[in-house]
Amino acid sequence: MRRRRSISGLSPVLLLWLRSNDNGLIKGSPRQRKRRGFVANWERNSTALQNGLYDPADERDSCGVGLVAALDGRKRRDVVEAGIEALKAIWHRGAVDADGKTGDGAGIHVEIPQDFFADAIGVPQAERDAGVPLAVGQVFLPKTDLAAQERCRQIIETEILMFGYSIYGWRQVPIDTACIGEKANATRPEIEQIIIRGKTDRSEADFERDLYVIRRRIEKSAIADQVDLYICSLSCRSLIYKGMFxxxxxxxxxxxxxxxxxxxxxxxYHQRYSTNTFPTWKLAQPFRRVAHNGEINTISGNVNWMRSHETRLADPELDPFMNDIKPVVQVGGSDTATLDNVSNC
Structure with a gap:
């Protein structure tokens, strides 16, 4: 849609030309009167646009993103429902493929419902009563290569166990492929969740930090083995559901x-409008820490700056695992994914 331009945006020279009585025109002629009326109408319309509720300058063509929060700080069902409805209301902020059902990507980020997953995986009642926490990993696995799929599971399980945690099991996420397009379905990953048993002697912050290191180890092992593995979220706090629908x-x-x-x-919640990178399942948002419009024009400089300053990274709790964490910025992500990499560190 073309945006109108107010007369105030024209150069002084052009304004002077429009308002002058010379330029070879006879004062009072039909052409002269028409020109004066044109300028007057232009100024009047511009003033009306500036003073009204609608201003073309406020138009945007970018991702849709938003947040719903409980002001009382309590977990509530209506917060999730409001987030879902708000996401559905901004469907127009993303593009739609010719098949009519494949989108640029959309998703929602919410807290983990502990009871839901405890029931789903069959956590013993004694552990629930003892307050044993659990974490959930939302994982995209290769869909058709079963050998690579199994290798991904082995990598994930190995890194979790090596860090001293135990695993309740895997859960295949229920999905309905009838609502997605041919292109989305052709590139759709196998979507599974791994449920991890926490430790009562570790704080939530410690558990979350351990899961970050575990995820980075998993990602580096997957790259070394050349398997297509993507972790949407691995956390004891929150969970992400996203995709190219x-x-x-x-x-x-x-x-x-x-x-x-x-x-x-x-x-x-986030509705992606893909510009700088092609739509893929893993680039749908929200990411683990960030839901953002992208369009970061300084991204190349930012990435180079981060790489050159990684040697200065320091944290008493993470220092033993710096080799696992670095490089912080992962290859192949969008500008927002890169920002998310850094914000996770």
Whole structure:
């Protein structure tokens, strides 16, 4: 859509030309009167646009992103429902493929419903009563290469066990492929969740930090083995459901989100409008820490700066694992994915 330009945006020379009575025109002629009326109408319309509720300068063509939060700080079902409805309301912020069902990417980020996953995986009641925490990893695995799929599971399990944690098991995420397009389905990964048993002698912050290191180890092992593995989220706090469906089909594709046990203090949602990078399942948002419009024009300089300053990274808790964490910026991500890499560190 073309944006109108107010007369105030014209150069003084052009304004002078429009308002002058010379330029070879006879004062009072039909052409002269028409020109004066044109300028007057232009100025009047520009003033009306500036003083009205609508201003073309406020138009945007970018991703849709938002946050719903409980002001009382309590986990509630209506927060999740409001986030879902808000996401569906901004479906127009993303593009749609010719098949009519493949989108640029959409998703939602909410807190982990502990009871939901404890029931799903069959956590013993004694452990629930003892307050043993659990973490959930939302994982994209290769869909058709079963050998690579199994290798990915082995990598994930090995790194978790090596860090001293135990695993409750794997859960295949229920999905409905009828609501996605041919292109989305052709590139769709196998979507599974791994549920991890926490430790009562570790704080939530310690558990979350351990999971960050575990994820980085998993990602580096997957690169070394050349298997297509992507972890949407690996956390004891929150969980991400995303994909290349239309925003309005979020709960159709992921019926988990319709369960009343899905409660949260926040819901971060995102509808992607793909510009600098081609749409893929893993580049759908939200990311683990960030939901953002992207269009970071200084991204190359930012990445180079981060790489040159990695030697200065220091943290008493993470220092023993710096070789696992670096490089912080991962290859092949969008500008927002790169920002998310840094914000995770």
């Amino acid at each position: 239309l925003a309005e089909n979020l709960t159709d594709f992921y019926p988990d989100l319709l369960d009343k046990r899905f409660t949260s203090r926040f819901a971060i």
